[in-house]
Amino acid sequence: MKGKATSFDIAHYAGVSQSTVSRALRNSPLVNEETRRRVHEVAKQLNYKVDKNASNLRTQQSSTLALLLFEDPTSDESQINPFFLAMLGSITRACAKEGYDLLVSFQSSSSDWQADYEDSHRADGLILLGYGDYLDYQPKFKTLIDQHTKFVCWGASVDNRPDLTVSCDNYGGGKLAAEHLLATGRTDCAFIGDASDHSPEFFARYQGFKDAFLAKGIKLNERKMANAISTEESGYHATRSLIANNIRFNSLFAASDLIAIGAIRALKEAKIKVPDDVHVVGFDNIAVASFVNPPLTTVQQDTTLAGQMLVDNLLKLIRGEHVENTLLPPRLIIRGSSV
Amino acid sequence: MKGKATSFDIAHYAGVSQSTVSRALRNSPLVNEETRRRVHEVAKQLNYKVDKNASNLRTQQSSTLALLLFEDPTSDESQINPFFLAMLGSITRACAKEGYDLLVSFQSSSSDWQADYEDSHRADGLILLGYGDYLDYQPKFKTLIDQHTKFVCWGASVDNRPDLTVSCDNYGGGKLAAEHLLATGRTDCAFIGDASDHSPEFFARYQGFKDAFLAKGIKLNERKMANAISTEESGYHATRSLIANNIRFNSLFAASDLIAIGAIRALKEAKIKVPDDVHVVGFDNIAVASFVNPPLTTVQQDTTLAGQMLVDNLLKLIRGEHVENTLLPPRLIIRGSSV
DNA sequence: TGACATTATGACACCGGTGTCAGATTAGGA
């Protein structure tokens, strides 16, 4: 057999028309049981596989989702944020479970990102994943909505369309972290992250954290804060600058685990002991968290559930079903860095 | 405008035929400069995107590669081997660079894996990634070759077709590890991994390691070996069983970093100090390696280069060009676990 | 036995591009 078999080849060998082959292979009730069997038989022998391009072209859908990964442009090229990789894994699994294929693509948020997977009929919908720079994305979101592109995004909320967002309850997670530190009696707390509304997830974490302290009548000292993006390097430098400015604290909340790991490095370097001198709590529960020294207390985001929800919601959108705003419950994982 | 624009819409507005539109958009030299400009103009206004399904159907190729990830069926569902995730990242980037899209799919090596991406014209070729169980795969490889499926694989070698494999020089890497331990004077060495030919990569690492010791006239003690697959758990249990059997050693070579990390946990638990009592060397240089305590000495595999080579070789195969067997040089990264 | 519903099948248009071929127009050369 030269080249790949087509449904016409099968039709020929099975002694039926090509239409019937198409129907038989998709188990249409219109086709006779005996015929169906025979067609399947021949198809198997010829190792026939439906041509997805032809099929997709005709049906105008692709059984494929596209995952767009946005990375902090400043992060090292070779190292991808492990939290996103975990998400990628769970999204892949969720797609497979639903019978969808997944196209993966990295976007650098600085450049003009190409969301044309849907326009070009390569994918039925998009999943946007990133510690989104909130403000920069809004115009893009609007374009996507105007074009009726189906998409969901992680973290960053879309104006007036809360149903398009799946995210961890960052505010609640921040509270969990705060309550834990308060319970251990460490009320003089530093925050490393970004408390501007540029980074909505970090902002929400900080808000929850702050409010939990306020609820106990404690006001966080604004001077004990330093900005950082979600890399180890950034966390290290931010913490170093606090130390260099002679700012004292007995506990530290980092907006992400990578930041926390960088912070611990800076603290160690300054001969500040973790957890004896400073309790440290991170956010994400990436795989590394349990291996660092000391093991990192952190707020876990359930990536498996998150991936599943992103896919589920997107499929609902594609099918035109109603979707609710989705907020996933965080969970505190207590380890050696704070006890 | 209802629905998506097609090339006929553009033809209409630009006052030319659809054929000309198609040519103009692909910058065919056949079309007049002025016409080309006008067509592009209209296309942009209508936000036109070529329908990939139609295009792929006609041209019989997809500008897409598929990545099949094989995981150890025993590994935890939620945690994917970080080494593979790093590879995934670099493969994605390499694909983007070459203008190809990437379909990602997880396969459980136990079940019958579906390699029909190419048959169904979804992808032009396959990249196989996994700590392959060598023997199980050979029949599958044969089928793929018989069907003229274009594919490359990482690690596992394909009988008679060395050109289909890209891999790290595992033998050389094992030697590097051995020479380092010898240089530190730790000649009484344990090995955790799989030294059977079931796991070709681990086997090669062990061979290189063993030969380097032999070159110094030292024969490794077979009793100081334990089998493990590439998970932290497995490394932990394997090491524990050695300790439980009262087997002594002053250095340890693990076939992968995850195994090494598990081994360190087992050692610590038994109050055996790393590196004072036992020097530990791993393999892979996953991101975690530098964060564990003590930081792990390891043999680095250059994942960026590996991803690039896999993609490059696959594209060459697709284009029918000659491909060489590809072996990437490993590099020793010395950290606290062995000095 | 004729009228009608049911079942199974084939013919055919269609999805939206790409590639080939033929034809129109203009330019160039004798």
Place this chain on the structure above:
DNA sequence: TCCTAATCTGACACCGGTGTCATAATGTCA
């Protein structure tokens, strides 16, 4: 001025399926 070559464009078949419609074969009931 006429002929040939070069340039540009449109018509059309084609890729390999899917869905609609018409039709043949069979069964049912009055």
